[in-house]
Amino acid sequence: MPRTVRKEDLPTSSEIDLLCSAxxxxxxxxxxxxxxxxRRDGVNIETIYLGYVAGAATKLGVMWEEDQVSFVDVTLASGRLYRIIRGLRHIVASSLIDGRAMRPALFALVPGETHTLGIEMATDxxxxxxxxxxxxxxxSHDALIEQSEDRHYRAIILVANSDRMIEPLTRLVLALRITQPLAHLVVAGSILQHYPDIQRLVGADAVMKDIKGAMATLRSILTEDPSEDD
Known part of the structure; x- marks a missing residue:
């Protein structure tokens, strides 16, 4: 949990369970x-974002790993969490990214993916x-989240190829939504061939279908006025 939130201010496990049920x-x-x-009860906005929202995301992840909920269930819940995040991210963004090194973009291979040639060529x-x-x-998933917490990325391009990467990709997108509220999350790789609707499915902001169009996609993201983000 980020240092900006005191442990005594965090929601209880029962409150997190109630939010997950909702x-x-x-x-x-x-x-x-x-x-x-x-919010009406006076809970500060950072505690709501980093306590309630992040806590619910963590709990959903545990429920998923223990087969208490299905992938479809988690996708539905994630979509609702994204909506909450979009409503809060500009309010808490300044404190979340304060002190972070500004970086234009990160190309990250989804944890578990073994095909590295494409991402290495694209980065080069x-x-x-x-x-x-x-x-x-x-x-690893945790290491990627830790790296994102140290840096403020304008765009994070998540590369996956195998169709079995859909679950770790979805988990990673949800975690990055919380740690990088202002970053544009982009999906790239052959997984787009397996899931043509991948952008909607995992809640990404954009996709890179091929190298030819990738340059224009990233350029438009990095030159966009942050104040115009949703």
């Missing part, structure tokens, strides 16, 4: 009502074009 329920607005009630291409970007290959 996120997984048939009631589209149940989770929003819980967040609004917490962008660097030859003058882009000062980071690359992460063979990095």
């Amino acid at each position: 996120l997984l329920s048939a009631d589209e607005d149940a989770a929003d009502r819980i967040i609004l009630a917490a 291409l962008f660097r030859r074009e003058g882009w000062d970007i980071d690359m992460a290959v063979g990095t």
